[in-house]
Amino acid sequence: MKFRILLLCLMAAFSGCAQKVVRFEFNLYTDSLKRGFYNYISVDAQLSDSSWRPLDSTKVIFTSDAGHFRGNDLFIDSSYLRDSVCVRATLRENPRQWKEAIIYIRRRGFGDLPTEEEVINGKSPAQRRRNR
Numbered sequence: 001m002k003f004r005i006l007l008l009c010l011m012a013a014f015s016g017c018a019q020k021v022v023r024f025e026f027n028l029y030t031d032s033l034k035r036g037f038y039n040y041i042s043v044d045a046q047l048s049d050s051s052w053r054p055l056d057s058t059k060v061i062f063t064s065d066a067g068h069f070r071g072n073d074l075f076i077d078s079s080y081l082r083d084s085v086c087v088r089a090t091l092r093e094n095p096r097q098w099k100e101a102i103i104y105i106r107r108r109g110f111g112d113l114p115t116e117e118e119v120i121n122g123k124s125p126a127q128r129r130r131n132r
Contacts, residue, residue: 019047019048019049019051020047020048020093021045021046021048021055021059021091021093021094021097022045022046022047022048022050023045023046024043024044024045024046024055024060024091024097024099025043025044025099026041026042026043026087026089027042028041028101028103031104032103032104032105032106033074033076033085033103033104033105033106034076034105034106035077035078035079035080035105035106036077036078037075038070038073038074038075039073039074039076040072040073041062041069041072041074041087041089042054042072043055043060043072043089043099045059055089056071056072057069057071057072058092059092059093060072060089060090060091060092061089061091061092061095062074062087062089063087063090064085065086066080067080067085074087080105082105083104083107084102084103084104084105085102085103085105086100086101086102086103087101087102087103088100
């Protein structure tokens with residue numbers, strides 16, 4: 001009986017120490033989404049002990065007005081024509097806490113990026129176009 005009481009006290013003490021989300025923010029790694037790819041949507045939370053931790057889809061419900069989510073990854077179809085997507089992150093533990101962000105779609109193609117050889121040799125895509 002004493003063991004059960006002690007166990008209950010310990011469980012109550014540990015549950016009281018659980019960190020609560022004070023606030024959370026989008027922490028986007030890029031300034032735009034890419035069509036035809038999965039785009040990672042990062043959300044970081046400040047906990048009650050002032051530390052910051054990333055949140056995943058087990059803690060956040062992700063929704064958007066385009067594409068579909070798999071975990072934290074938002075897939076935007078290559079045929080999507082609008083210039084932006086509105087993404088919403090809602091805390092599972094408190095659905096009254098949510099954030100929205102408008103994220104723009106990448107306009108520039110990937111052909112403008114330097115090749116591996118150009119990076120190694122210090123050339124830019126503009127120099128490549130001039131040499132054609």
